[in-house]
Amino acid sequence: MLRMKRKRNWIAVVGAVVAGGVFAGAVIAAQLDERGIPQDLEASLRSDPLVQVADIPADGGLGRRGVFVQQTSAGFLCLWDAPNASSRARQGGCNDTDDPFGGRELFLSLAYDGGPAVADVRDARLIGLASTEVPEVAVLMSDGSRRKVNLRKASIGDDSYQAFGYRFKSSDLRRGIAPTAVLALNDAGEEVDRQPTGFAG
Amino acid sequence: MKRLTLVLMLSLVFCASAWAGTTTYAGNSYWPAGNAASTSFGPGWYRNTFYKTASFDTTLTFIDNVSYSWHSTVRSWATFVETHWLSSAVKKAYCRANTTGPSWASCTANN
Numbered sequence: 001m002l003r004m005k006r007k008r009n010w011i012a013v014v015g016a017v018v019a020g021g022v023f024a025g026a027v028i029a030a031q032l033d034e035r036g037i038p039q040d041l042e043a044s045l046r047s048d049p050l051v052q053v054a055d056i057p058a059d060g061g062l063g064r065r066g067v068f069v070q071q072t073s074a075g076f077l078c079l080w081d082a083p084n085a086s087s088r089a090r091q092g093g094c095n096d097t098d099d100p101f102g103g104r105e106l107f108l109s110l111a112y113d114g115g116p117a118v119a120d121v122r123d124a125r126l127i128g129l130a131s132t133e134v135p136e137v138a139v140l141m142s143d144g145s146r147r148k149v150n151l152r153k154a155s156i157g158d159d160s161y162q163a164f165g166y167r168f169k170s171s172d173l174r175r176g177i178a179p180t181a182v183l184a185l186n187d188a189g190e191e192v193d194r195q196p197t198g199f200a201g
Numbered sequence: 202m203k204r205l206t207l208v209l210m211l212s213l214v215f216c217a218s219a220w221a222g223t224t225t226y227a228g229n230s231y232w233p234a235g236n237a238a239s240t241s242f243g244p245g246w247y248r249n250t251f252y253k254t255a256s257f258d259t260t261l262t263f264i265d266n267v268s269y270s271w272h273s274t275v276r277s278w279a280t281f282v283e284t285h286w287l288s289s290a291v292k293k294a295y296c297r298a299n300t301t302g303p304s305w306a307s308c309t310a311n312n
Contacts, residue, residue, distance in 0.1 A: 041281065076281065089287055093279025095256070102256035102278055109277040111284070116271050198260065198276055198299060 041094075044072035050085040053154040053163035056125050060170055067127045067165040069156050071097070077156070081111050081127045081165070092127065100161075105184040105193035106130050106137065118142075118178040118199050124168040126182065129154070129161045134192065136185040137164060142178045142199065149182075225309045226294065232257065232302030239295040242266045245312030249273075249294040251282040253306040258299040261308070263292045271295075 054067035068085055070078040077100040082090035091111040095102045112124035130137055130151060137149040151162035168179055178199035184192045227238030240246060249261050262274035263286040273286040276299070286292065294310035 045283075078281075079279075081275075089273075089285050091273060091275040091284040093275070093277040093282040095279050095281075102280065104256075104278065107279065109275055109279065109282070111273070111275045113272055113274070114270055115274065120270060195258075195278065196299075 038074055041072065041074040041076060044074040044076070045070070045078070045094075048072045050080060050082075051156075052085065053129075053156075053161075054127070054152050054165040056081065056127070056165035056167050059167050062123050062167070062170070065125065065165070067163055069129075069154070069163070070094075071157055077107075079107060079109060079127060079129060081109060081125055100129065101131065104195070105134055106182060106195060108182055108195055110179070110182075110197050118173060119176050121173050121178075123170070124173060124179065126164070126166040126168070126179070128164050128182070130164070130184060132160050132162060134162065134184045135187055136189075137162075138183045138185060139166065139168075139179045140181045140183055141172070142176070142180050146183075147179075222311050223309055224312070225307050227296060228305070228307035229302075230305045232298035232306055234298055234301045236302075237295065237297035238308055239264070239293045240310050242291050242293045243312065244289050244291050246292055246294045246310050247285055247287055248311035249284050249286075249296070250309050251296050251306065252309070253280045253302060253304070255302070255304045255306075256280055257302040257306075259302075259306075260297045260299060262295050263288075264295050266291045266293070 048070055050068040050070045052066045053069050056065040058064040065081060065083050068080040068082055075097050076094040077097045078094035080090040080092040092109045101107050106128050108128040110126050112121050114120045114122040139147040149164045149166050151164050154161045154163040179197045180199055181194050181196045183194050186192050226240045251259050251261050256278050258278050259282060260276045261282050261284050263272045273284045275282055275284040296308035
């Protein structure tokens, strides 16, 4: 009799531990998915509005695109390269709203089709945000030349930024002249940030 | 009957946290520079994401199984990076660390 009672108690303890574990797991699963991504980020990416802050001009047979900012309710600031605000064919990324530059001077995304060899790249585009304290952004090309990027003022919430969209010339890409790095320059023309593109220079 | 009900309830709890059509194909707490991963080849992949708990330089792309060319490639230091290739071509989703990633990061593809 006593043995039966101990067995029941043991089963009750194990059951309570299992139930506690399941409950804790369900609570965690409600906040983070299996990748560790906050679930409200996924939801906000689908529902929060995109605002266009710069253009990516058409070139040859390549259509015009836009640079869009999405301030999410999940606390992320996202920057997208897309044909329009509602397109699913978008590329880009997000940083925490409290640190939109991720500890750097530029928030950049480089998007391209074709490759990975430069001569096989059909279209390459650069989008980004710079703080208002960066007077110039330039692209360093593999032939040693620099291409100045036009900056456009952008107000996002209560904050001011400079936004840009840049499409690399297809004639350069065909000749194997590739963007090797993006530079943020100060008033004296000195580099304050350099982000490599991965194309050999 | 009670046992069956309990098993069903537990199954529902676990199933509720599942994300249909989403595959995490890489997840590491440390990413040495050059470390890469990919899914298997298939026609259904259309979205590729890289989530990082700290900023580092990464590349996301799709690779087709005919020319092995890259499509809708995006390179960024952002903590969440996303790209889409809306094509029925047979392809795989691919991600790579270009600099060392010091903390947890994962690559996920949707089909």
